[in-house]
Amino acid sequence: MNRILRTRPATAALRGTLALSTLAAIGALSACGGGSDAAPSGTTSTVSGTAAVGAPIVGGTVTAKCAAGTSSTATTGTDGRFDLTLTNATQPCLLEVSGGTVNGRTNTDRFHSASLAAGTVNVTNLTELMVAHALQATASATTTTQYAGALPTARLTGTTLSASKAYVLALLPQLGAATPASGVDIVTSAFAADGTGLDAVLDDLAAALRGKTLAAVGTAIGTDAASTTAPGNPAAALTTVAQKVLKVKFAAVAGSGNTPVSCGSQVIGGLGTSSASAKLQDLRFYLSGAQLLDAGGNVVSTTIKLPLNTQWNYTSPLNANDWTTLIDLENGTGACASAADGTTTAAMNDTLRLVIPSGVSFSGIQLVMGLPDSLNKTSATAPAPLDAAALAWGWAGGAYKFAKIELVDANKGTATAWPAPATGTYDAFYFHLGATGCTADPISGINTCTRPNRMAISLASFNPATQQVAVDLAALVASNDIQVNLGGAPGCMSGATDGECIAQFPNALGLDVSTGRPIAGGAAQTVFRAISR
Numbered sequence: 205m206n207r208i209l210r211t212r213p214a215t216a217a218l219r220g221t222l223a224l225s226t227l228a229a230i231g232a233l234s235a236c237g238g239g240s241d242a243a244p245s246g247t248t249s250t251v252s253g254t255a256a257v258g259a260p261i262v263g264g265t266v267t268a269k270c271a272a273g274t275s276s277t278a279t280t281g282t283d284g285r286f287d288l289t290l291t292n293a294t295q296p297c298l299l300e301v302s303g304g305t306v307n308g309r310t311n312t313d314r315f316h317s318a319s320l321a322a323g324t325v326n327v328t329n330l331t332e333l334m335v336a337h338a339l340q341a342t343a344s345a346t347t348t349t350q351y352a353g354a355l356p357t358a359r360l361t362g363t364t365l366s367a368s369k370a371y372v373l374a375l376l377p378q379l380g381a382a383t384p385a386s387g388v389d390i391v392t393s394a395f396a397a398d399g400t401g402l403d404a405v406l407d408d409l410a411a412a413l414r415g416k417t418l419a420a421v422g423t424a425i426g427t428d429a430a431s432t433t434a435p436g437n438p439a440a441a442l443t444t445v446a447q448k449v450l451k452v453k454f455a456a457v458a459g460s461g462n463t464p465v466s467c468g469s470q471v472i473g474g475l476g477t478s479s480a481s482a483k484l485q486d487l488r489f490y491l492s493g494a495q496l497l498d499a500g501g502n503v504v505s506t507t508i509k510l511p512l513n514t515q516w517n518y519t520s521p522l523n524a525n526d527w528t529t530l531i532d533l534e535n536g537t538g539a540c541a542s543a544a545d546g547t548t549t550a551a552m553n554d555t556l557r558l559v560i561p562s563g564v565s566f567s568g569i570q571l572v573m574g575l576p577d578s579l580n581k582t583s584a585t586a587p588a589p590l591d592a593a594a595l596a597w598g599w600a601g602g603a604y605k606f607a608k609i610e611l612v613d614a615n616k617g618t619a620t621a622w623p624a625p626a627t628g629t630y631d632a633f634y635f636h637l638g639a640t641g642c643t644a645d646p647i648s649g650i651n652t653c654t655r656p657n658r659m660a661i662s663l664a665s666f667n668p669a670t671q672q673v674a675v676d677l678a679a680l681v682a683s684n685d686i687q688v689n690l691g692g693a694p695g696c697m698s699g700a701t702d703g704e705c706i707a708q709f710p711n712a713l714g715l716d717v718s719t720g721r722p723i724a725g726g727a728a729q730t731v732f733r734a735i736s737r
Contacts, residue, residue, distance in 0.1 A: 249322035252287045253394070255301040257329040258410025259514060260284030260397040261311055264304030266327070268319075270297035271357050280304060284397045295320050296360035298335070300351050301327045307514050313418050314348045317391060318360050324392045328406050330372060331391055332418060333425055337368040341426035346419050365391075367436065371428070375438040379562075380448035381408030399553070411449040411511035411557045420444055442562065449511075452556040452569065453672040453737070456487055456533045462735050465677055467548075468538035471614040475678055476633075476686040480622065482611035483539035485632065486548060487675070488595065489607035491556055492528045492579075493572035493658075496564065501664050506564045515588045516553040518579070526576045529556045530589035533675065539612050547594035568666050570726060573637065574606040574658030580639060580651050597638050603651050606658065607637040610695075611677070611686060622687040633686035634695035635708070639720070653720075657698050659713050660726025663734050671734045679730040683707035 251268065255261040266286045268275035273293035278286040280301065290297070302314045317331035318338060335347050338359050350356055369390060376383050382405050384390060395402040413421060424444035429435050456465040458472045465472055465484055473481045496504040510517045510527045520526040534540040536548040556571075574580075580603050582596045595605045613622045613631040622631055641654030663673070686695075690703025699705060700717055709717035714729030722728075 247292055249290045249293055250287055251290065251297070251299065251319060251322055251325040252285070253299075253317075253324050253326040254284045254397055255280045255286060255304075255315065255327045256284045256397040256403060256406055257306060257313075257315060258407045258511070259307045261301055261304045261306055261315070261327075264301045264311060266299065266301050268293075268297045268299045269351060269355050270294055271355060290322065293322070295322075296355075296357060297325075298351050298355060298360070299325055299327050300348075307512070309512075314351075315418075316347045316351060318365055319391065320360075320362055320365070324394050326391055326393075326395070326402075328390070329409050329413065330406060333372045333375070333421070334365070334368045334390065336422035336425040337371045337429040338364050339426070340429045341422040343419070343423045345426075346422055368429070371425075371436050371438065374436065375441060376405065376409065378438060378442055378448070379409065379412035379445060380450060381405060381412055382451075407511075408449050408451065408557070411559055412447065413445065414447075414509065414511050414559050416445055446562050447559055448562045450558040450560050451668055452558070452571075452666075453668070454531050454533065454554050454556070454675055455672050455735070456484070457674045457676050457678075457735070459676070459678040462674055466533075467535050467540035470538075472611070472677065475611065476681045476684050478685045478687050480685075480687050481614040482633070482686065483614050484534070484677070485539045485542075485610035485612040486594070487533040487609050487677075488592070489531055489573050489609070489637075490528045490575050490589075490595070490604065491531060491571050491573060492526075492576055493570075493574075494556070494558055495570045496560070496566035497568035497570055497662075497664060498565075499567045501568070503570070504564065504566050506561055509559045511557050511559060513587065515551070517557070518587050518590060520578055523578065526578045528575055528579055528589070529553075530592065530595075531556065547592070568662070568664040570663070571661040572658050573661060574639070574656070575604055577650055577652065577656075580604055580642075580653070581644065581649050597636070602644065603639050603642050603653070605636045605638045607635065609635040609677070609680065611681070613687075630687075630689050630694055632694055633681060633684070633704075634693065634697070635680060636695070636697050637713070638698050640698055640700070655698075655700060655718075655720030657715060657720040658722075659715055659729060660722035661729060661732045662726035663732070664727075666734045670737060672737050674733050674735045676731055676733065680712050681708070682730070683711040 255264055260283050261280050262282050264280040266278040266288050271294040274291045276289040278288040280286045297319045299317045300314055304311050315327050315332045316335040317325055317327040318335055319325040339350050341347050384402050384405055388402055397403050424440040427440040428438055458465050467484055471481050475482055494508050498504050510519050517529050532553045534548050535552050536550045540548045582602045597603050597605045611633045615621045616631045639653035639656050642651040644651050684704050696702055696705040696708050706717055709715040712731055714723045
């Protein structure tokens, strides 16, 4: 049987003795620890964050080096997330992520971040630049070599890191990149590597640094940091990078009032010659062939390239001028979720990112809705974004749909539904743009098409900082009665004798329906126009 022991209240003398003993113990601990913030022996803490550089670092190895204590090793997940355990850690700490893959490619770089406390610590291309500034990186003392040596704690203070954050935030807009929203900390704010929020900033930065090595950029930033006259001026970094990202944002609208359009339950009214109502079912298109225009409408002679290949961008390894970006303005909800081919997705991309020299000036932009011949051939092993099954067009010689824009009857199944034809049912208008009359070369497999049907988009005046490009669905079908099928598949399937295309090609797309070539260099099209953001 267990016995319960009861204690008597301590006497005043005993309480005094205990108090003196406690003070003596505290004094002994202070003498041993020197007043530091070292964690008690056996104490563990966790740093968690996202490792991303324009896309998540998948399967990367995460380690940390702190002023004292040890670090376990963590591995980043498919979303770039990690949780790292520190034992007996004394801050500050440097974190490093190495290895793994980025967009399916082997990651050969080492990215760093710095922390002053446990909790959220992100490791990104942006924190790498912050650390390069804080450590005053040089060619012989890069962030990687300094991480491998003794921890430079004197440069990892709250004051130093705050100054380094301010430096990289000032650098971003000069590279054409967005800056984080108010209240978002590049190190300690949790985020998802999904192309939005802070991750969109990382996408921009990755584009601006395309083709540049971290060592070279880090050394330039270290030079800026070591400047005794202007350590916050990114002059050396800008000289080294010598390029910026140009972002062209797209938005779906309907009509001259620029009414926003999206998937879901939204009913779009006043469409076509019969002022019909419809819902959006799909909205995707490939872009290529970008050129900048001067004030006189002339093409500016300059180099234009895409960021590295991602799920939205692809550049041919054989010709850097043969590239494409997929703009995807559907999100797989509402009417888009019930698209006929069932291939709509939640992922979206509304931005074309181009990398241009930092000193180039322009007044307008010209684009092509379509693919260059070398990319216009479907394949079971096609890279993203050419692997979108919904945009493969088997009947056209294995070519692609350049655009897939679909509207469905908003009143389907009701008394006010679109009129039914003599046979069958008709409840949608499909706009599928693609080349026709295609023949594949027996050796290269490249398609040559008699009607290329690549739509030229010419915007003589466009300021990407204040404007976006509207995709006007009302203008697209303005010459069509979308409730009436004139034969064949409903809508325009790009054929020269397709009744809907005969009106739509010249009036909306600025394309000659017979030749499939642009009218007036794209100036005749009415679907795309610059509007305010």
